[in-house]
Amino acid sequence: MLAFNSLKRITAVAGAFALLGATTVTTASAQNAICYNCPTEWADWGTQLRTIKQRIGITVPADNKNSGQTLAQLVAEKASPVADVAYYGVTFGIQAAKEGVVTNYQPAGWNDIPAGLRDPNGAWFTIHQGALGFMVNVDALKGKPLPQSWADLLKPEYKGLVGYLDPASAFVGYVGAVAVNQARGGSLNDFTPAINYFKELKKNEPIVPKQTAYARVLSGEIAILVDYDFNAYRAKHKDKANVRFVIPTEGSVIVPYVMSLVNKGPNAENGKKVLDFVMSDEGQRVWANAYLRPVRASALSAEARSVFLPDTEYARVKTVDYAKMADVQKAFSERYLKEVN
Numbered sequence: 001m002l003a004f005n006s007l008k009r010i011t012a013v014a015g016a017f018a019l020l021g022a023t024t025v026t027t028a029s030a031q032n033a034i035c036y037n038c039p040t041e042w043a044d045w046g047t048q049l050r051t052i053k054q055r056i057g058i059t060v061p062a063d064n065k066n067s068g069q070t071l072a073q074l075v076a077e078k079a080s081p082v083a084d085v086a087y088y089g090v091t092f093g094i095q096a097a098k099e100g101v102v103t104n105y106q107p108a109g110w111n112d113i114p115a116g117l118r119d120p121n122g123a124w125f126t127i128h129q130g131a132l133g134f135m136v137n138v139d140a141l142k143g144k145p146l147p148q149s150w151a152d153l154l155k156p157e158y159k160g161l162v163g164y165l166d167p168a169s170a171f172v173g174y175v176g177a178v179a180v181n182q183a184r185g186g187s188l189n190d191f192t193p194a195i196n197y198f199k200e201l202k203k204n205e206p207i208v209p210k211q212t213a214y215a216r217v218l219s220g221e222i223a224i225l226v227d228y229d230f231n232a233y234r235a236k237h238k239d240k241a242n243v244r245f246v247i248p249t250e251g252s253v254i255v256p257y258v259m260s261l262v263n264k265g266p267n268a269e270n271g272k273k274v275l276d277f278v279m280s281d282e283g284q285r286v287w288a289n290a291y292l293r294p295v296r297a298s299a300l301s302a303e304a305r306s307v308f309l310p311d312t313e314y315a316r317v318k319t320v321d322y323a324k325m326a327d328v329q330k331a332f333s334e335r336y337l338k339e340v341n
Contacts, residue, residue, distance in 0.1 A: 032059050033084045033270035037070040039063065043128065043230075043257070044290035051286060052277055058270050067092040067171070074101040074262065083262045084271030089171050091326035093124030093258040102260035105272060109279040112296040116319035117256050126256035126295040127278050128287040130228035131317040132172075132179045134246040135235065140223035147224060149249045150180050154200050163207040163222035167198075168333040168341065170210060175255050176226040177332060178325060183250035188324045191332050198340045217243070228255060233291035233307055245309065251316045257292075 040046035040062045049060045065073065067088035074086060078101050086096065096102045097119060104122040117126035134147055144157055153162050165173035181187075181194035207213075207222050214231055216222045218241050232245035259278065265271050277283045284299035291307060293314075294300060308314070 031057060031270075032061075033267050033274045034063075034082060034265070035060050035274065036063055036073060036083045036086045037065045037067060037088055039065075043292055044286060047289070048278065048283065048286045051282065052274060055282065056273055056277055058273060060274060071096055071099070071101075075099050078263075081262050081265050084265035084267045085259055085274055086262055087127075087257065087259050090124070090126070090256040090258050090322045091171070091329065093119075093260055094323050094326050096260055097123035101263055103263040105261040105275060107272070107279045108276040109284075109296050112298060114295075114319070117254070117295060118258075122261075124258040124260045126258050128257055128284075128292040128294050130230050130255040130257070130292060131247060131314060132175050132226065132252045132255060133229060133232075133248060133317075135217055135225045135227040135232040136244045136246060137217050137220050137223050138242045138244055140217075140220035146244060146246060148246060150183050150197070151250070153224065154197075154204060156204070158224065159204045160207075161223040162201065162204060162226075163209065163213055163216070163224065164201075164226040165213065166208050166210045166341075168336050170212075172212075172227060172255075174329055174332065175253065177336070178320060179226075179248075179252045182253060182318070182320065183248060188321060188328050191328075191335060194332075195335060195339050198336065202340065217241075229293070229308070230291040237291065237307060247309065247313050247316050249316070251318060254317050254319050256295075256319075256322070 038045045038049060038060060040049070045062065049062060053059055070086050070088050071092045074081070074083065074096060077083070078099070086102065088096070102123055106122040107125065110122070110125070113125055117129070119125065136146060138146065141161070147153055147158065152158070164176050167173035167177040177191070177194045178188070180197050181191050184193035184197060186193035209216070213222055213225055214235070217225045218235055218239060229245050232243050235241045235243040259275060261268065261271050261275060279296065281299040284294035284296050285301065285304065287294045288300055288304035293308060
């Protein structure tokens with residue numbers, strides 16, 4: 001999901017949405033709830049939406065926005081909301097709260113959500129999460145050892161084999177920058193370790209796409225991609241590729257995907273029911289079956305748990321101050337473009 005790095009850009013896009021009107025969604029009714037950014041193919045929202053219809057009788061049309069587009073349209077429609085709930089990367093949820101386009105709601109399972117993965121009042125809360133690490137096509141390594149650390153990627157033996165998404169334009173790329181920065185002693189106030197790392201990595205001729213590179217890993221064009229765990233698990237278990245996921249020994253970060261109740265949405269009660277359902281055991285299992293770690297670990301079956309790396313590995317994956325992470329994103333992107341790109 002692409003990152004919008006400034007409120008100015010969000011406002012501009014919001015104006016465009018306001019001119020176009022909300023023609024892409026179904027008019028809400030007593031049996032409907034409108035969700036922005038619930039695309040059928042991402043995170044298996046298709047199964048989730050069908051299950052919601054079957055279990056609680058509420059129709060939620062699929063919606064193919066990304067996080068930035070969702071925030072922009074919520075802002076454009078602030079005076080007359082169309083959506084009831086919204087789904088996005090955590091930094092967009094934080095911005096939505098600042099814009100006043102969402103309202104507080106504590107769904108079912110609220111107490112199971114770790115404090116660092118929810119707004120204290122319920123303006124946004126994590127429904128599932130990813131961990132940032134290495135998605136590795138073992139066959140494409142051609143006998144080279146599986147990299148285990150951020151430091152390993154700098155070794156000459158991996159020249160031309162490493163990929164990461166552009167941190168100045170892709171959210172996952174920015175997450176990667178935060179992760180390596182934290183792992184190498186930096187902070188959200190000082191990205192110098194990450195900048196130095198990317199400068200050093202540049203000598204290894206990395207591949208730096210601006211958008212998702214999942215297919216390029218499966219084809220072997222990129223052997224090692226800095227990416228989310230769920231993409232690696234999907235490649236291994238669904239697409240049957242010889243792919244492994246590695247959490248760097250120096251550590252990494254959790255990437256929350258969150259939802260919110262839209263402020264003054266036309267079907268607020270239906271929206272609340274939808275949010276309650278995605279946080280229920282059954283709703284959480286849908287995410288697990290799509291290889292995303294549900295926020296409520298207690299909802300995981302033993303079978304679903306076996307897909308993921310052991311908890312001992314995930315102990316190296318930490319939360320950060322996501323509000324601060326959102327605040328410093330623009331400054332980091334500008335520095336990256338100036339010093340590395």
